[in-house]
Structures are given as structure tokens and as C-alpha cells.
Amino acid sequence: MEKMLTLEKFEEASEVVRKVTLETKLVYSDFLSKQSGNRVYLKPENMQFTGAYKVRGAYYKMSTLTEEERQRGIITASAGNHAQGVAYAAQCYGVKAVIVMPTNTPFIKVNRTKSYGAEVILHGEVYDEACAYAYQLAEEHGYTFVHPFDDLAVATGQGTIAMEIFKELPLVDVILVPIGGGGLATGVSTLAKLLNPKIKVIGVEPAGANCMQESIKAGEVTTLPSVSTIADGTAVKTPGTKIFPYIQENLDEIITVEDEELVVSFLDMVENHKMVVENSGLLTVAAIKQLDMKDKRIVSILSGGNMDVITMSSVVQKGLIFRDRIFTVSVLLPDKPGELSRVSGVIAAESGNVIKLEHNQFVSTNRSAAVELRITMEAFGTEHKNQIIKALEDNGYRPKLTATNI
Numbered sequence: 001m002e003k004m005l006t007l008e009k010f011e012e013a014s015e016v017v018r019k020v021t022l023e024t025k026l027v028y029s030d031f032l033s034k035q036s037g038n039r040v041y042l043k044p045e046n047m048q049f050t051g052a053y054k055v056r057g058a059y060y061k062m063s064t065l066t067e068e069e070r071q072r073g074i075i076t077a078s079a080g081n082h083a084q085g086v087a088y089a090a091q092c093y094g095v096k097a098v099i100v101m102p103t104n105t106p107f108i109k110v111n112r113t114k115s116y117g118a119e120v121i122l123h124g125e126v127y128d129e130a131c132a133y134a135y136q137l138a139e140e141h142g143y144t145f146v147h148p149f150d151d152l153a154v155a156t157g158q159g160t161i162a163m164e165i166f167k168e169l170p171l172v173d174v175i176l177v178p179i180g181g182g183g184l185a186t187g188v189s190t191l192a193k194l195l196n197p198k199i200k201v202i203g204v205e206p207a208g209a210n211c212m213q214e215s216i217k218a219g220e221v222t223t224l225p226s227v228s229t230i231a232d233g234t235a236v237k238t239p240g241t242k243i244f245p246y247i248q249e250n251l252d253e254i255i256t257v258e259d260e261e262l263v264v265s266f267l268d269m270v271e272n273h274k275m276v277v278e279n280s281g282l283l284t285v286a287a288i289k290q291l292d293m294k295d296k297r298i299v300s301i302l303s304g305g306n307m308d309v310i311t312m313s314s315v316v317q318k319g320l321i322f323r324d325r326i327f328t329v330s331v332l333l334p335d336k337p338g339e340l341s342r343v344s345g346v347i348a349a350e351s352g353n354v355i356k357l358e359h360n361q362f363v364s365t366n367r368s369a370a371v372e373l374r375i376t377m378e379a380f381g382t383e384h385k386n387q388i389i390k391a392l393e394d395n396g397y398r399p400k401l402t403a404t405n406i
Contacts, residue, residue, distance in 0.1 A: 004152035005159070005246060010191045013060045014160045020059045020092065022049055026168050026299065031272040032285070037294040041172075042285075043165060046277050046305025050084040051112070052233075053161060053303050054148070057183060058085035060157030061146050062093055070095045075143035077101070077131035079180075079233050080109030081304045082148035087118035098143060100134040102126055106232065108308040126227060127181075128237045149183030150240025159187025165299050166195050173296040176284035178303045179203040179212045179254065180234035186243040188301070189250035200252045202291075204283040206231040207256040212239045212247065216254060220244075230259045230315075233280030233304060260322060261286035266312075267319040269302075278307040279315070321404050324382040326355070329399040331392065332370040335361060343373065346395050352388045353378040356406065376404055 003009070024044045032040040045053035062070065073096035076086045083099040090097035097118040101110060102125060114120050121137075124130040127148075138145040147154065161184075165172055175192055179185045182203075189201040205213055206229035215222040223238040239247070265282040269275045277285070284300040291298070307315075320326040333339045340357075347354060356376035379385040392399045 004156045005187070005190050007191075007194050009156050010159055010163060010194070013056075013156045014163045016060050016063050017056045017157055017160050020049070020055055020088065022047060024048065024164070026165070027273065029273065029300075031268065032288055032300070036288050036291060036298075038288075038291070038296045038298050040288060041169060041297070041299045042273070043161060043299055043301045044275065045161065046275060046281055046302045050081070050088050051304055051306040052081035052084065052281075053158060053184065053301075054078075054081040054085035055088055056085070056160050057151075057154035057157035057187070058082060058146065059089040059092065060160075061151060061153045062089040064153045065144060069144045073098065073141070073143045074146055075100070075134050075138045075141075076146045076148060077127060077134035078148050079127050079130075079235065080105050080113070080306055081233055083109065083113040083118070083120070084116065084306070086146055087113045087116035090118065091116045098134075098137065100130045100137070102130045102232075104232070106306065106308040106311060109306050112306070126235055126237060147240070149181030149186075149236075150242050151183070152242060155183045155187040155190075155243055155246070157187070158184045159191040161301060162188045162191040162195070166192075169297060169299065171297055172199065172299055174200045174202060174291075174293070174298045176202050176204055176287055176298065176300045178234055178280055178283040178301065179205045179239075180209075180280065181236045182212055182239045182243050182247055184301070184303065185212070185251060186240075186246045190246050193250045201250060202287070203247075203251050203254045204287040205254060205256050206234055206262075206280075206283065207258045209235045209237075210254070210256050211236055213254040213256060215239050215244065216248065216251075229279075231262060231279040231283060233278060234283065255287045255290050257283050257286040261289070263315050263319045264322055266315045267323065270316075275302070276305050276307060276312070277302045278304045280304060317406055324379060324385040326376065326378055326404055326406060327385050328356075328374055328376040328402050328404040329389065329392065330372055330374050330402045331397045331399050332372055333397070335371045340373070342395075343375070343392075343397070346391050346397075347375070347377060347388060350388045350391045351384070374402060376406060
């Protein structure tokens with residue numbers, strides 16, 4: 001068997017994947033650079049034809065298979081992006097592809113996978129359950145299994161991202177890479193260290209699915225009892241065993257990110273770069289705030305952009321709430337004409353914009369003494385929100401912050 005993850009194989013893979021990848025040139029982020037005190041560049045793999053970097057590893061792996069292995073049909077398990085990569089690669093080679101995806105996979109990923117001619121089977125709540133079923137089907141039908149991350153050829157294909165980064169930014173100091181099962185981090189960190197042993201490669205995981213971090217601590221591949229994160233593409237319980245030694249050797253550090261930070265980062269990308277990046281792809285953006293360094297050239301890999309509209313809408317709403325751009329207060333006022341107008345006037349004077357009112361006349365047995373008014377409004381941010389609340393207090397109201405539902 002040929003040795004993978006060598007400089008020669010990375011160079012070979014770079015030539016092969018050019019046939020199916022779009023050029024994703026680095027994007028300098030003035031916003032993130034000023035925020036962090038570094039020079040931050042984005043590697044927008046969310047702009048790939050299949051919406052994610054995964055096509056690199058899938059297509060390169062397909063090129064290494066024998067004709068007999070391809071003709072048996074290809075099967076894999078994936079939370080979505082690897083599924084599309086394999087389906088597209090199989091379509092290019094004219095072979096059958098069967099994809100097992102978790103039942104909660106975003107609608108857009110399921111449909112796009114089908115659009116490349118693959119047969120999609122929904123099974124299990126997380127990737128690990130889908131993977132076990134895919135192995136079962138491979139044994140039953142003789143399909144050739146293409147693992148989404150625990151495969152050295154796949155990791156070699158993913159590592160071609162690092163080759164492109166170095167060609168554009170030879171003096172890069174730090175590369176931030178998302179981690180699910182570890183294939184992308186393996187390829188990127190291994191090639192980066194081959195090209196420059198002094199470079200720092202930092203992996204980023206969701207706090208609720210930090211299987212690689214726990215494995216590094218334990219010194220061996222470790223399975224989490226459960227995972228819980230909005231970053232569905234990196235919701236993995238067990239990292240790859242074949243790639244784990246490469247992670248141990250080449251990855252300098254692992255940072256974890258809470259879901260709330262991903263929500264805020266989504267708004268940052270949309271507002272400042274006009275980019276839609278899925279939650280797993282936002283891990284590296286959110287991690288920048290945790291870096292203890294200045295004046296470094298940092299590349300943040302945006303691994304994918306396949307997010308369905310319903311999820312996008314939910315993330316935007318939550319992001320606005322987290323940033324105090326939308327908030328709700330409850331005030332008590334007498335049930336008599338003119339009181340609603342007076343409250344509205346106080347808010348309008350402070351440039352607050354009311355978007356929802358809820359009037360509860362039954363908060364007290366004495367309606368004339370007090371009724372509850374819940375006001376949901378827009379603000380420019382935390383300072384403006386506090387300004388509106390103070391104005392309500394100065395006018396004799398006792399505003400109480402309550403949960404916002406819009």
C-alpha cells in the first residue's frame with residue numbers, strides 16, 4: 001500500500017483536486033484583524049462548488065481506488081458535506097454512490113446530495129450511528145466504503161488547502177482549522193509542518209463535541225458519551241484512529257467554542273463579509289477571540305457554507321438577541337387610556353423601535369391598578385438598550401428584562 005501524507009502525495013493530490021475545486025483565494029478580514037490585533041485572512045471553502053472543502057478528499061480518494069473498487073459502488077456516512085463530496089466525485093467517475101446521513105441532517109444537504117445522483121438513506125441521530133449502519137450495508141452489498149475522515153488518502157486530499165494557503169501567504173504564522181473527526185486537521189497540520197515546522201496549527205472543536213480534545217488529553221482515541229452542538233458537521237463522538245497519531249504529532253493546540261459564539265460569528269460573517277458560513281465552518285472565526293497573540297498572520301479556514309434557510313433564520317434571530325439588538329422588557333401600568341401611548345413615546349424618544357407588544361390584563365386581580373405590557377424592541381446594541389431601559393426607569397416605570405421570543 002502506498003504511503004500517504006508525504007509531500008509528494010500532497011503535491012499529487014493538489015494536481016488531482018484542481019479538476020473539481022474552485023479557486024478559493026484568501027480574503028483579508030479588516031473586521032477580524034482590528035478586533036484581534038492580528039492580520040486575519042479567511043480561506044473561504046464555503047464557496048466551493050459543493051459548498052464545502054470535502055470534495056477535495058472525496059475526489060482524491062476516488063482517484064486512488066481501482067476500477068473494480070469503484071464499480072462495486074461507493075458508500076459512506078456523513079452529516080452532509082462529505083456526502084456531497086462523495087456523491088459529486090462518484091458522479092464524475094460514473095459510479096453508484098450510497099450515502100447514509102443522520103436523520104437530523106439539514107434539508108439543504110440531503111437535497112443537494114441527491115441532486116448529484118446519490119441514493120440517500122437517513123439513519124441514526126448522530127454521525128456515529130449513521131456510520132455503523134453504512135459499514136453494515138457495505139458488508140451486505142459489497143460496496144467500497146469511503147470514510148469521511150479516518151482515511152489517509154482522504155486526509156491527504158483535505159490537506160491540499162494548506163498547499164494553497166502557503167502559495168498565497170508564504171509567511172503565514174497560524175492556521176486555524178475546524179475539527180469534527182479530524183481528517184481536515186490531519187491533512188492541513190501535517191502538510192503545514194512539512195512546509196514550515198515553525199508554523200502553529202490550532203484545531204477548533206465545539207465545546208459540546210470535543211472528542212479530539214478529550215482524546216489528546218487521554219493519549220488515546222476516546223469516545224464521548226454524547227454530543228450536543230449546533231455545529232452539526234462536527235458533531236462526532238469518536239475521532240479517527242488512523243489519523244490520530246498525525247494529530248498528536250502536528251497539531252499544536254485545540255480550542256473549544258460554545259454554540260453562542262457561533263451564533264454571533266454568523267452575524268459577523270454576514271454583516272462584514274456578506275458570506276453565509278455554516279456553524280462548523282464558523283468554529284475558527286469564533287476561536288480568534290481566544291487567541292493570546294498579536295501581529296501574527298492568521299488564516300481561518302471556513303470549511304463550509306451549507307446551511308438551510310430555517311436554520312439560518314433561527315441563528316440570525318438568536319444572534320440579534322445575544323448582541324442586545326433585540327430585547328424584551330416587561331412593565332406594569334394602569335389600565336386606562338393613554339398609558340400605552342406614553343410608554344411608546346418614551347421608547348420613541350430614545351430611538352427604540354417596537355416590533356412586538358403583548359398586553360396581559362390578568363397579571364393582577366385589580367386591573368385598574370396594574371396590567372402587564374411586554375415590549376419587544378430593536379436597539380443598536382448593549383449601550384442603546386441600557387439607554388432605553390434607563391429612560392423607562394426615569395419616567396416611573398420598573399422595566400424587567402424577560403425572555404425574547406420573536
